[in-house]
Amino acid sequence: MRSRAAVAFEAGKPLEIVDVDLDGPKAGEVMVEIKATGICHTDEFTLSGADPEGLFPAILGHEGAGVVVEVGEGVTSVRKGDHVIPLYTPECRECPSCLSRKTNLCTAIRATQGQGLMPDGTSRFSLDGKPLFHYMGCSTFSNFTVLPEIAVAKVREDAPFDKICYVGCGVTTGVGAVINTAKVEIGSTAVVFGLGGIGLNVIQGLKLAGADMIIGVDLNNSKKEWGERFGMTHFVNPAEAGEDIVPHIVNLTKRGADQIGGADYTFDCTGNVKVMRQALECAHRGWGVSVVIGVAPAGAEIATRPFQLVTGRTWKGTAFGGARGRTDVPRIVDWYMEKKIQIDPMITHILALEDINRGFDLMHAGESIRSVVVY
Ligand code: NAD
Ligand code: AHE
Ligand code: ZN
16 A cells, blocks of 8 residues: 655655555554654654664654554454554563563564564565665654554553654653653652653653652753743753752752752753763762663763762663553553643644654754644
C-alpha cells in the first residue's frame, strides 16, 4: 500500500513529504494507522546528523498514537481496531533483560532496530523500489507504519490521540525518570536542568512524587512561567546567576545543622555534557543522585572528578524513563485521563504533516514545548 510520509533523505536537510510504499505486516508484526505524532528533540538530533546510529534515507518519528489496521500471522496480544502507542523500547517479557526485572531495556530486537530494520533484517518501507530505513522501530512520521507486536502498547479507546502520542516518549521519559529511575521520595529537593518537553515532565513527576523544593534551570527566561505551571518552586538562569551555577545551587539548597547544600536528585534534560557535570556536582554529598536524560552528540563524553563519586554521589541514566512499555504506558494514559498528570498545556502547536518542518523550526527557536502532527 501507499502511505503519506515525511522522509529524511539527508542529514541536515528538511523532511520531504512523499507517498512511500509500505509492505504489510509479516509474522509477529502489526500495521498501525498513526493518527498523531509528536516531534521530539531526539528526532532533531538524528536529523541533524549528530546521532551515531543515524541512517538515511529514513522515516523518523517515535512519539505516536494510532489504530491497528492489520495483524500478521501469530499476533495474539492486539487485534484490528485496538488503539496503540508505538514503543521504541519494546517489552518482549522473554529476553534476559526483561526477565531480570532490573531494566526496561528489552534486547529482543535492539540490534535490527539500530540498523533501521525490522527484526527479520528487512525494511517494510520503500520508495521507487529502494528501501527506506525505519527509525527507532517506530517511524511515526508516516501515516501508516509496521511494528513488531512487542513494540506496541494497547491503550484505552477514549484517550485522544493528539494528546497521548506524547506518552510515546516525552511524558513517560520525564515522569518515569522520577518515579522509576530516581525513585524520588516525598519531601525531596530536586534540580531540573533544561525545561523543554522532557524537563517539564520531570517537574510534573517530581510534584506527583511529593518533592518539596523543585529548582528549574534554563537559559531561556520564558521557561520560568512554564516550570511554575507544573510545580517548579525556584528558577535559575545560569547566565544571570552572577556566579557559577554549581555553588549557586548548592547555596540555594543549604539546609540542616551542618548547612551542607546540594540536591537529593538532579536531572539533565539538555543533552549538553557540561550541564551533565553541573547536574552531578549539584547533587548532595553522601547521597545525591543525578540522572542523565539528555542525549549527547556523537563523540561527546562526560567528565567529573572521581572525588564527586567517592563522596557518595551517584551518576545514572535513563531511557524511556525506565518504563516497561506494554505494562507502564497504558497506566500513564490512565493517569492522564484521570487528571493525575497534565499533557494538554504542553502541546503548544498542532500541525499538518505538510508543515512538519515548521515543528523543527519552532523547536530551534525555543518557541514550542511540543509540536504534534495530526494526520
Ligand atoms: P527541548 O529542546 O524541548 O528542551 C531543552 C531545554 O534545555 C530548552 O528549554 C533549552 O533552553 C534548555 N537548555 C539548553 N542548554 C542549556 C544549558 N546549557 N543550561 C540550561 N538549560 C539549557 O528538548 P527536550 O525535548 O526536552 O529533550 C531534552 C533532551 O532529552 C534531548 O537531548 C533529547 O534528545 C533527550 N531525550 C532523552 C530521552 C531518553 O529516553 N533518555 C527521551 C526523550 C528525549
Ligand atoms: N542512538 C543514539 C542514542 C539515542 C538514545 O539514547 N536514545 C534513547 C531514547 S531518546 C528518545 O527521545 C534510548 O532509548 N536509548 C536506549 C537505546 O537502546 O537506544 C546513540 O548515541 O547511538
Ligand atoms: Zn523522544
